[in-house]
Amino acid sequence: MGVIIKTENLSKTYAGKIKALDSLNIEINEGEVYGLLGPNGAGKSTTINLLTTRITPTAGTAIVNGFDIRRHSMDVRKSIGVVPQDLTTDEDLTGYENLMMVARFYDVPKNDADERIAKLLKLVDLEEAAGRYVKQYSGGMRKRLELIIGLVHDPKILFLDEPTLGLDVQTRTQMWEYVREIQKNLNVTIILTSHYLEEVDALANRISIIDHGKILITGTPEELKSSLKGDIVQMTFKSQEDAEVMKQFPEATEARDFGPNIVRVTVRNSDEVLPSLIKYVSDKKLTIMRMTVQKPSLDEVFLQYTGRDIRQEDAGDVRKMMMNMRRMRR
Ligand SMILES: Nc1ncnc2c1ncn2[C@@H]1O[C@H](COP(=O)(O)OP(=O)(O)OP(=O)(O)O)[C@@H](O)[C@H]1O
Numbered sequence: 001m002g003v004i005i006k007t008e009n010l011s012k013t014y015a016g017k018i019k020a021l022d023s024l025n026i027e028i029n030e031g032e033v034y035g036l037l038g039p040n041g042a043g044k045s046t047t048i049n050l051l052t053t054r055i056t057p058t059a060g061t062a063i064v065n066g067f068d069i070r071r072h073s074m075d076v077r078k079s080i081g082v083v084p085q086d087l088t089t090d091e092d093l094t095g096y097e098n099l100m101m102v103a104r105f106y107d108v109p110k111n112d113a114d115e116r117i118a119k120l121l122k123l124v125d126l127e128e129a130a131g132r133y134v135k136q137y138s139g140g141m142r143k144r145l146e147l148i149i150g151l152v153h154d155p156k157i158l159f160l161d162e163p164t165l166g167l168d169v170q171t172r173t174q175m176w177e178y179v180r181e182i183q184k185n186l187n188v189t190i191i192l193t194s195h196y197l198e199e200v201d202a203l204a205n206r207i208s209i210i211d212h213g214k215i216l217i218t219g220t221p222e223e224l225k226s227s228l229k230g231d232i233v234q235m236t237f238k239s240q241e242d243a244e245v246m247k248q249f250p251e252a253t254e255a256r257d258f259g260p261n262i263v264r265v266t267v268r269n270s271d272e273v274l275p276s277l278i279k280y281v282s283d284k285k286l287t288i289m290r291m292t293v294q295k296p297s298l299d300e301v302f303l304q305y306t307g308r309d310i311r312q313e314d315a316g317d318v319r320k321m322m323m324n325m326r327r328m329r330r
């Protein structure tokens with residue numbers, strides 16, 4: 001199993017602004033499902049757009065399926081399939097016609113195309129719906145069609161940029177199943193980006209957390225979780241003085257401020273340490289307002305490495321959306 005994507009100090013600065021991607025160095029192995037996880041503006045789409053040759057780097061380069069993205073972009077394009085975030089299928093065509101159009105675009109011979117399309121439709125349970133207009137599809141069906149559109153020309157690598165954004169929970173988990181089926185049956189390397197921690201946890205065998213154009217950590221989901229060195233106890237106190245005292249808790253492997261009067265303490269095993277932690281709070285006469293205990297999850301990993309909760313980013317999205325709506329009304 002060789003390296004199929006290798007980036008070498010891959011960097012992108014948009015029109016004199018701050019670096020959207022800052023010296024990215026990653027290696028992706030053939031057959032992997034590789035997840036890029038990060039908040040808004042982290043540089044995920046920039047990475048995908050560079051690797052798929054939609055934009056050019058300002059420094060560094062990448063080798064994709066043996067081809068340099070700077071010098072051999074056409075070869076790169078033939079090696080890859082892309083499922084962008086926005087819907088790209090034509091509503092006024094049938095599912096089958098959409099697939100055939102892509103086959104023609106890539107010069108796939110008619111017989112091969114027929115065989116390939118039949119296989120893909122079967123993989124995502126769209127055989128029955130293939131002859132219907134896409135405008136008659138449900139949201140989930142349309143996403144499934146988008147998923148196989150990128151696979152008609154039999155690429156070695158499939159890029160999925162936020163494949164389930166905006167889908168309801170049930171449809172999302174259904175999509176995961178289809179992504180798994182595709183990976184299993186088509187022998188394709190998959191690179192996906194996501195806001196959803198559950199998604200990369202469920203699908204990816206390796207993950208990079210990216211923020212401000214830099215990789216913060218890379219590893220298997222298990223490695224990332226175990227890098228946290230224990231469980232996290234978050235406590236809100238009545239005063240910063242109390243919070244300072246809590247930070248001195250002897251059994252903490254790590255303790256740090258996490259906002260006004262809020263402390264996060266890492267302990268090896270919360271089940272064992274909790275009684276002595278509570279005794280400490282009572283002995284020192286600290287006034288505690290709120291306390292939560294979290295076993296390691298990817299949410300925690302994200303928080304640990306970016307210093308913020310990924311859900312705050314979702315709140316940011318809503319704010320952005322409301323601002324845009326207000327602007328539109330003017
Ligand atoms: N065409 C562009 N021109 C100027 N700046 C851009 C452009 N595209 C992206 N940026 C900036 O580059 C940074 C990285 O953006 P990018 O779209 O790669 O982030 P992302 O991780 O995909 O975010 P999201 O989760 O919101 O999709 C951001 O600061 C963004 O504002």
Ligand SMILES: [Mg+2]
Binds near residue numbers: 044
């Ligand atoms: Mg993006």
